[in-house]
Amino acid sequence: MEPVMALAIGIMYATAIFMMLRRSIVKLVIGLLLLSNAANLLIFTTAGMTRGAPPLIPEGMVQPMGDVADPLPQAVVLTAIVIAFGVLAFAVVLIRRAYEVVKADDMDKMKDTDT
Amino acid sequence: MRPEVALPVLLPLLSGAISLLFWRSRPMQRFIAVAGNIAFLIVSLWLFTTTLSEGYVTMQMGSWPAPFGITLIADMLSAVMVLMTGIIGLAMGIYSLATTGRGHEKFGYYPLMHLLLAGVAGAFLTGDIFNLYVWFEVMLVASFALLILGGERAQMEGAIKYVTLNLLASVIFLTAVGLLYGTVGTLNMADIALRMNAVEHNGMVEVLAVMFMVAFGIKAAAFPLFFWLPASYHTPPVAVSALFAGLLTKVGVYSLFRVFTLIFDQSMGYLQEIMLWGAVLTMVTGVLGAAAQYEFRRILSFHIVSQIGYMILGLALYTPLAIAGGVFAIMHNIIVKTNLFLISGITHRLQGTYQLKKMGGLYKERPWLAVAFFISAFSLAGVPPLSGFFAKFVIVRAGIEAEAYVVTAIALGVGLLTLYSMVKIWNEVFWKSLPEDNQVPESNTPSGDDGRLIKPSLWMMYLPVVVLALFSVLIGILAEPIMHVMTTIGDQLLAPRGYIDAVLGVSASAEDALLIPSELQVEIISGGDAP
Numbered sequence: 001m002e003p004v005m006a007l008a009i010g011i012m013y014a015t016a017i018f019m020m021l022r023r024s025i026v027k028l029v030i031g032l033l034l035l036s037n038a039a040n041l042l043i044f045t046t047a048g049m050t051r052g053a054p055p056l057i058p059e060g061m062v063q064p065m066g067d068v069a070d071p072l073p074q075a076v077v078l079t080a081i082v083i084a085f086g087v088l089a090f091a092v093v094l095i096r097r098a099y100e101v102v103k104a105d106d107m108d109k110m111k112d113t114d115t
Numbered sequence: 116m117r118p119e120v121a122l123p124v125l126l127p128l129l130s131g132a133i134s135l136l137f138w139r140s141r142p143m144q145r146f147i148a149v150a151g152n153i154a155f156l157i158v159s160l161w162l163f164t165t166t167l168s169e170g171y172v173t174m175q176m177g178s179w180p181a182p183f184g185i186t187l188i189a190d191m192l193s194a195v196m197v198l199m200t201g202i203i204g205l206a207m208g209i210y211s212l213a214t215t216g217r218g219h220e221k222f223g224y225y226p227l228m229h230l231l232l233a234g235v236a237g238a239f240l241t242g243d244i245f246n247l248y249v250w251f252e253v254m255l256v257a258s259f260a261l262l263i264l265g266g267e268r269a270q271m272e273g274a275i276k277y278v279t280l281n282l283l284a285s286v287i288f289l290t291a292v293g294l295l296y297g298t299v300g301t302l303n304m305a306d307i308a309l310r311m312n313a314v315e316h317n318g319m320v321e322v323l324a325v326m327f328m329v330a331f332g333i334k335a336a337a338f339p340l341f342f343w344l345p346a347s348y349h350t351p352p353v354a355v356s357a358l359f360a361g362l363l364t365k366v367g368v369y370s371l372f373r374v375f376t377l378i379f380d381q382s383m384g385y386l387q388e389i390m391l392w393g394a395v396l397t398m399v400t401g402v403l404g405a406a407a408q409y410e411f412r413r414i415l416s417f418h419i420v421s422q423i424g425y426m427i428l429g430l431a432l433y434t435p436l437a438i439a440g441g442v443f444a445i446m447h448n449i450i451v452k453t454n455l456f457l458i459s460g461i462t463h464r465l466q467g468t469y470q471l472k473k474m475g476g477l478y479k480e481r482p483w484l485a486v487a488f489f490i491s492a493f494s495l496a497g498v499p500p501l502s503g504f505f506a507k508f509v510i511v512r513a514g515i516e517a518e519a520y521v522v523t524a525i526a527l528g529v530g531l532l533t534l535y536s537m538v539k540i541w542n543e544v545f546w547k548s549l550p551e552d553n554q555v556p557e558s559n560t561p562s563g564d565d566g567r568l569i570k571p572s573l574w575m576m577y578l579p580v581v582v583l584a585l586f587s588v589l590i591g592i593l594a595e596p597i598m599h600v601m602t603t604i605g606d607q608l609l610a611p612r613g614y615i616d617a618v619l620g621v622s623a624s625a626e627d628a629l630l631i632p633s634e635l636q637v638e639i640i641s642g643g644d645a646p
Binding site: 090114 | 245248249252255256259260263266267268269271272273274275276278279282283285286289290292293294296297298302346347349350
């Protein structure tokens, strides 16, 4: 399973960076979105994947039976998803406002503050 | 239970929440902006004095024992940074009253300011690396919103760069945290530091170190990752600029100090060289960029970059004295840089522009403002006996002791160029007479206002400026006791044992007990004794 995940994550990172290098601000935000999702999958994968063993303790016992999945990366990923969601919602509004003000979906037209 | 560690995070959050409750009441929000920040300053002073006497103050959130829960820890570095945040927070609270337009106030300027301060304080105090990421995001989201309040074209363009590069840095940081967790299996920074000793030094550790360096380097605006800063910092209302200039990049620098003394202390190696020359190039490009500018706030923005170089230089030299100097530079820079931005706000109010060419004659008109600028600017350039002199002196001395002569010479040369930029502002804004084509507005309006004329309430703008200028002089006069605190910081950072013991309990880091934490963990997880 890990090699497949690694490949998928690699492709996602590559796609995200390609999208971020485009001039369109819409594609820029799509790139950011893919990037944060790729990072979440990466955390999930590097922490070790355990199939079919939820970290639950059966009723009447004080410890789980056998090996269970590590719940911490799941908590971490959940937090990261929520944060990424909030931030990307902001980014979407930002590019909309920027489009209204600049009247162009092009990073090259947004160089006024650089010089 | 140590409330003083948690309060600097909780109080601004609380002020922000209360401020939100009074969404429609402008006077209440303004009152909370000052009262909440006074309370914040008081608790940060409390934290500082406790840390000064005890060395480390820790608190385990929800009483979950470390390394399972989230730890809040204040060592001297954190305490000093939180204290600086408190001072700047209060200064900004007062200054904002006079400069923030009604339009901004209506759309939640004050709650966002409190939220930003909470994020900054949280980042300084957390002892958990993922929690550090969360606080970074809290701070970033608040700063995004503050940056675009008003919605002018320049703000939008600046914000897109700022948002993109900071989110990119966050993702790199998050990726590094994920890989780090995969390598050592813990997120508590003290525990990570402990287990790093046992990790085999293959390429992974270097990759992780570089990822952290890049992520925090973007946030700290180090060379060659600083381009978002001069593109965005001059666009928002001046109070926001000043707040960002004082605090945000310093959180990145703080994280570099923390991670590269605690977690990657043994694996510096060639990374140290990269960091050293990165610091040098940061200083040089920043100061050269500033030399080419003729817009008040852009000059100051480039100088932020340049000064970041000094701080990272302190870290890269990696001796107790150098680190003490680096932290001294952070502290001095927070005060002085904020103050320079505040002064640029006053001159903008008086003359209606940030373009140096169109300004002039302020020395005759406002001699005390000129004095405040003189103190801050020459402190930035490192003229004795002001605060910047001692920061620079300590770093240069550490550089000579470390026999890094070239680097030290460049640092001194950059100081000279800083002086050049500051003299340029002095000449253009204060010394030369006002150009005839500049129509100084009769009654001025705060930027971003809806065109309504108000009486300039300048004393609220002057008060923080004068106090911060006094601080700069005081730091110079009281250099010895402050240097004592800085030496403590240098010793603490280069001997992470103290930090680890404070978080994990005294026995955890004893040499022969290296393996106990992992066994303990197994026992607690499988034994069902967890709280």
